[in-house]
Amino acid sequence: MIEYVTPFFRPPSEHKSFILQATIGCSHNKCTYCAMYRNETQKFRVRSMGEIKEIIDAAAKSRLLERRVFISDGNALVLSTPKLMEIMDYLHEKALNLERITMYANVGDILRKPVEDLSRLRERGLSMVYIGFESGDNIVLERIEKGANFVETVEASRKLKASGIMNSAMVLLGIGGKDRSKEHALATGKLLTECDPEYVGALSLQLRTGAPIYEQWKEGRFELPDKFQMIEELLTIVENTELSDGYFYSNHISNYLPIRAKFPEDKQKVLREIKEVLETRDEAFLRPDYYREVVNQY
Numbered sequence: 001m002i003e004y005v006t007p008f009f010r011p012p013s014e015h016k017s018f019i020l021q022a023t024i025g026c027s028h029n030k031c032t033y034c035a036m037y038r039n040e041t042q043k044f045r046v047r048s049m050g051e052i053k054e055i056i057d058a059a060a061k062s063r064l065l066e067r068r069v070f071i072s073d074g075n076a077l078v079l080s081t082p083k084l085m086e087i088m089d090y091l092h093e094k095a096l097n098l099e100r101i102t103m104y105a106n107v108g109d110i111l112r113k114p115v116e117d118l119s120r121l122r123e124r125g126l127s128m129v130y131i132g133f134e135s136g137d138n139i140v141l142e143r144i145e146k147g148a149n150f151v152e153t154v155e156a157s158r159k160l161k162a163s164g165i166m167n168s169a170m171v172l173l174g175i176g177g178k179d180r181s182k183e184h185a186l187a188t189g190k191l192l193t194e195c196d197p198e199y200v201g202a203l204s205l206q207l208r209t210g211a212p213i214y215e216q217w218k219e220g221r222f223e224l225p226d227k228f229q230m231i232e233e234l235l236t237i238v239e240n241t242e243l244s245d246g247y248f249y250s251n252h253i254s255n256y257l258p259i260r261a262k263f264p265e266d267k268q269k270v271l272r273e274i275k276e277v278l279e280t281r282d283e284a285f286l287r288p289d290y291y292r293e294v295v296n297q298y
Helices: 049-061 081-094 107-111 115-123 138-143 150-163 181-195 212-218 227-239 267-280 289-293
Strands: 018-021 068-072 100-105 126-134 166-173 199-204 246-249 260-263
Touching: 018 049, 049 081, 081 115, 100 107, 107 126, 107 150, 115 126, 115 150, 126 150, 126 181, 138 181, 150 166, 150 181, 166 181, 166 227, 181 227, 199 227, 227 267, 260 267
Parallel strands: 018 068, 068 100, 100 126, 126 166, 166 199, 199 246
Antiparallel strands: 246 260
């Protein structure tokens, strides 16, 4: 039996999904805040189709293939469209009740695929991709070596809309540091409005050993905003985000202030809640600091 290369990661919302590790690591793997794929064993590679089918066969035999599959690792959409189609067809062959296939993707992966290819993947069950937007501020995006800018992220999001694949966008509170906190938050809200994703997940930056930004912090070249500055960023992002029909969450374990909202109808209520926290500075509203010490999936 083929062993998984560990650690492997998935979004918290995929906790009920079978994880199909079709690739190892991340093909980009330059983002300065990320410590997820830094081990030598996680050096990027693509599993052979034989390996992938063997994993699927074993999962089907063990009745692990049910209704949801998350294809990992870091950005499985980097795979060629024919290979992804073959994987999805085989999944459907082995899991007759399969309802949903998801994966991480980066902006470059999406831009390299024609809308027609994305539509073919949607037809085979790719219902949603998770994209780390992180910020809408081009200066911050360049600093963190994200590999995509504001305009490219909007273009990729529009291609997803055209293909019918849902977009779950992740943004990162604190990633601009103290010096670009306001610019980061304002631009991020504008980016979310332009992209209009179906889901937004706001996370808060955690400085992890192995991530380049951790070394920058140790050397005094990066200053992490404090908890209330991160909540101020959250307020600015929410104020400047207009979604036509989407969900905005900050319930990840990394966040001090968890919120769950449906946009546009819940926006004003959420703004009032955030403002109350900032006005009172009452830490009873916040998650305790020790939660941020927990190593959690991104």
